[in-house]
Amino acid sequence: MTATGGPPRFGWVFAAVWLFYLGGNVGALLNQPNVYWRxxxxxxxxxxxxxxxxxxARRRRRTVRVWLGITLLLALxxxxxxxxxxxxxxxxxxxxALAMVNLPIGQSAPLAAILFAGAEILPRTVDGWADRGYGLAVLLGSLATYGIRMAAERQRRLIAAQLELADRAVADERARIAADLHDILGHSLTVVTVKAELAQRLLDVDIERARKELADLETLARDALADVRTTALGVRGISLPGEIAAAREALAAANVEADLPGAADEVPTRNRELFxxxxxxxxxxxxxxxRARHVxxxxxxxCxxxxxDGAGGVFVTGQGLSGLRRxxxxxxxxxxAGACADGPGFRVRVEVPR
Structure with missing residues (x-):
């Protein structure tokens, strides 16, 4: 049997090797004096x-056809x-052997038992017949072919499980890339929007500052595009110091006062990407x-x-925080993640066991 449940493509070649045991039948028939029966x-x-x-050799078998074939073989x-x-x-x-491979076990086992009984009883009851161990051969042949069948079915299930795991891995990787793209574009486009609004307000007030904000917009757009490309290729990385610097720039553009750590040296490597x-x-x-004024x-x-200090209690179930939770x-x-208990504002806290 193949991994998909059918017989091997060249299984008949292996089966043909065992037909040499029919040589005893041929020899006995050649010595038969009656020409008709010979x-x-x-x-x-x-x-x-x-x-x-x-x-x-049949690659697709129906139970009815198998029974028909076995009946014809028994007639022969x-x-x-x-x-x-x-x-x-x-x-x-x-x-x-044919029955044990091709029929359901509930049908093949009783048939094998009947054939075993016949091979044991007939030599003892028919005059001139000798017990040549046919019953033992039927028993061993049935057990051997059943073992082969079980091994093939286990192999088929193993291959099916491997294919399922491969499909699941592909789905998980797609979900990971989608989550990364959401996080990357959500952050980058938010900063781009804020800087664009700021540049628009500065056009009539401080043209040089507006030019600087527009230059930053170009840089941010290029960085976001590079992040999307590398994420799609699965090679994107993220650094804690880089995110602290990006947070400082984004909050400043949004006119939010920020209290940020100056360094991240004390954070172990295993926690840096998550943080x-x-x-x-x-x-x-x-x-x-x-709409916060301070962060x-x-x-x-x-940790x-x-x-x-903005409007707390919002976006706890957002896609970004859901991805962060995962x-x-x-x-x-x-x-x-949730509203601050001691006043207005929103708190996001991630803790990792030591």
Missing amino acids: VTGLISVAVFAAGFLFLV VALQVPGAGDHALTCLVYVA AWTIREAVTNVVRHS RVQLTPD VEIVD RAEGAGGRLV
């Missing part, structure tokens, strides 16, 4: 061998009996939604907290 038996052996290989066995005698019982091994994403998402929400970012080796849980940490 010819009938030899033709039956040849058709039996061809029918057996045909059934083995019966036609050999007058000329070959007990040697015809050799064919029962092939029938049992960088936390600062990016929280600052994006501050600039976009909060404080605190860093410790196992980052961003607190603003990142925190993936790192074994915990995200707490």
Whole structure:
């Protein structure tokens, strides 16, 4: 059987090797003095061998057709009996093996038991017949082919599971890239929007400052485009110092007073990426939604907290914070986001166990 449930493409070649055991049938038939039973038996052996290989080679089998094929093979066995005698019982091994591979176990096991009983009883009850171990051969052949069938089915299930895992990995990677693109574009476009509004207001007040803001807009747009390209390729990285610097620039453009850490040296490497994403998402929400006038970012080796004094209690279920929650849980940490308990404002806090 193949991994998809059918027989091997060249399984009939392997099955044909075992047909040499029919040599005993052929020898007995050649020694049969009755010409009629000799010819009938030899033709039956040849058709039996061809029918057996045909059934083995069939790549799509229906239970009804398998039963029809087995019935015909048993009829050919019966036609050999007058000329070959007990040697015809050799064919029962092939029938049992074929049944164990192709029929449901609830049907093949009883049939194999019946064939085993026949191979054991007939030599003891028919005059002139000898017990040549056909019953044991039927039993061993049935067990061996059933073992092959189970191994093939396990292989098929393994391949199916591997394909499912591969599909799931692709879906997870797509979700990760989508989340990264959301975070990147949400932050970048928010800053671009704020700087564009600021540049527009400065055109009639301070043309040089407006030019500087427009130059920053170009730089931000180029950086966002580069981030999108590298994220789509799966090679994008994010740095904690870089996000602190970007937060300072974004908050300044939005005219929000910022209390930011001067360095991130005390944060261990394993937490830096998560904390960088936390600062990016929280600052994006501050600039976009909060109408805050002041933001404080605190860093410790196992915690980052961003607190603003704007309109709290909003966007807890937003896509950005949902993605941030998944990142925190993936790192074994915990995200707490919500309105400040001691006054107006919004708090985002990510803690990672030491």
